[in-house]
Amino acid sequence: MKTMKKVALLLLSLAILSTAGCGRHSSKEVYYLVATNLSLPYWQTAAAGFNKAAAQYKVTAKVVGPALYDAQSELAELHKAIAAKPAGILISVADVSVLQPEINAAIAKGIPVITMDSDAAGSRRLFFIGTNNMESGRLGGLRVIEKLGGKGRVVFFTLPGQPNLEERLKGFKEVFATRPDIHIADVVDIKGDPRTAFDWTTEAMALTGDKKIDAFVCLESAAGAVVGDALKRAHATDRELVAWDVNQDTLDGIKSGAIDATISQKPFTMGFVGLRALDQIFHDPPKNIGKDYSANSFAPYPVFIDTGTALVDKNNVDLYMAVAAEEQK
Numbered sequence: 126m127k128t129m130k131k132v133a134l135l136l137l138s139l140a141i142l143s144t145a146g147c148g149r150h151s152s153k154e155v156y157y158l159v160a161t162n163l164s165l166p167y168w169q170t171a172a173a174g175f176n177k178a179a180a181q182y183k184v185t186a187k188v189v190g191p192a193l194y195d196a197q198s199e200l201a202e203l204h205k206a207i208a209a210k211p212a213g214i215l216i217s218v219a220d221v222s223v224l225q226p227e228i229n230a231a232i233a234k235g236i237p238v239i240t241m242d243s244d245a246a247g248s249r250r251l252f253f254i255g256t257n258n259m260e261s262g263r264l265g266g267l268r269v270i271e272k273l274g275g276k277g278r279v280v281f282f283t284l285p286g287q288p289n290l291e292e293r294l295k296g297f298k299e300v301f302a303t304r305p306d307i308h309i310a311d312v313v314d315i316k317g318d319p320r321t322a323f324d325w326t327t328e329a330m331a332l333t334g335d336k337k338i339d340a341f342v343c344l345e346s347a348a349g350a351v352v353g354d355a356l357k358r359a360h361a362t363d364r365e366l367v368a369w370d371v372n373q374d375t376l377d378g379i380k381s382g383a384i385d386a387t388i389s390q391k392p393f394t395m396g397f398v399g400l401r402a403l404d405q406i407f408h409d410p411p412k413n414i415g416k417d418y419s420a421n422s423f424a425p426y427p428v429f430i431d432t433g434t435a436l437v438d439k440n441n442v443d444l445y446m447a448v449a450a451e452e453q454k
Contacts, residue, residue, distance in 0.1 A: 262296020
């Protein structure tokens with residue numbers, strides 16, 4: 126009996142060692158993060174999360190896309206990624222009309238695709254990981270109303286056609302609709318160049334009377350610091366500025382008083398959770414990857430994973446700066 130027990134234990138040990146040796150993952154498994162504007166700190170943070178998850182799983186991560194805002198270049202990178210037949214693709218959609226057909230093409234070839242940061246809700250992507258952009262727009266809108274006392278003219282700096290920014294603008298408009306004395310003076314397409322926002326703000330300082338601009342809202346992460354700089358140079362202490370994301374220069378702007386507030390997101394979390402989710406799908410694929418799971422009450426996937434958002438101002442900026450400094454160690 127003792128001999129049989131020893132044999133059983135030996136076989137069990139060998140099975141455990143065999144399983145550990147083979148492992149679930151392999152460096153041959155390649156996952157892509159495809160985005161645009163990769164030179165921004167926001168996307169460097171997202172890439173760090175994506176790469177950290179890949180390192181934990183011992184798989185290969187590739188982050189590709191143009192350094193500046195360029196939807197067509199992002200499309201080209203997505204096309205190359207699909208041709209490489211990866212284990213999965215995580216993508217931020219710069220322009221739905223440009224990228225949706227290629228996302229659908231990837232799904233048709235059996236490649237799992239998840240959107241992050243900016244969605245393509247009408248595509249065959251499996252689900253979206255990111256910010257509730259409508260809600261973050263409402264959060265920013267309430268801040269503008271509070272600071273302007275419910276009356277004033279507001280300008281937005283944005284990139285038309287990018288789904289997440291369009292949703293944020295909708296959130297602002299929804300809140301402003303409850304305050305008839307808040308008017309949207311203009312929605313400016315900065316075409317991915319924050320210098321456009323700087324120049325526009327500088328010229329706006331000359332507007333007075335019923336054309337005066339009382340508040341500036343940057344719906345993307347690059348323009349906040351430069352708009353704050355333009356206001357500072359003009360000594361315009363009577364204007365409201367709401368930025369986006371927690372780049373170091375944006376946090377510095379809040380600390381100095383050039384920026385009133387910013388809306389924080391969690392790009393690191395989006396990248397980290399995104400790769401882990403793709404890995405799970407690759408190793409446990411659905412029977413039909415091209416199925417519309419959004420209309421399925423028994424779907425194995427959510428429609429949306431909300432990574433969270435918050436308003437950062439002078440009351441909590443030190444906390445965000447401390448966390449950023451700790452992560453850089």
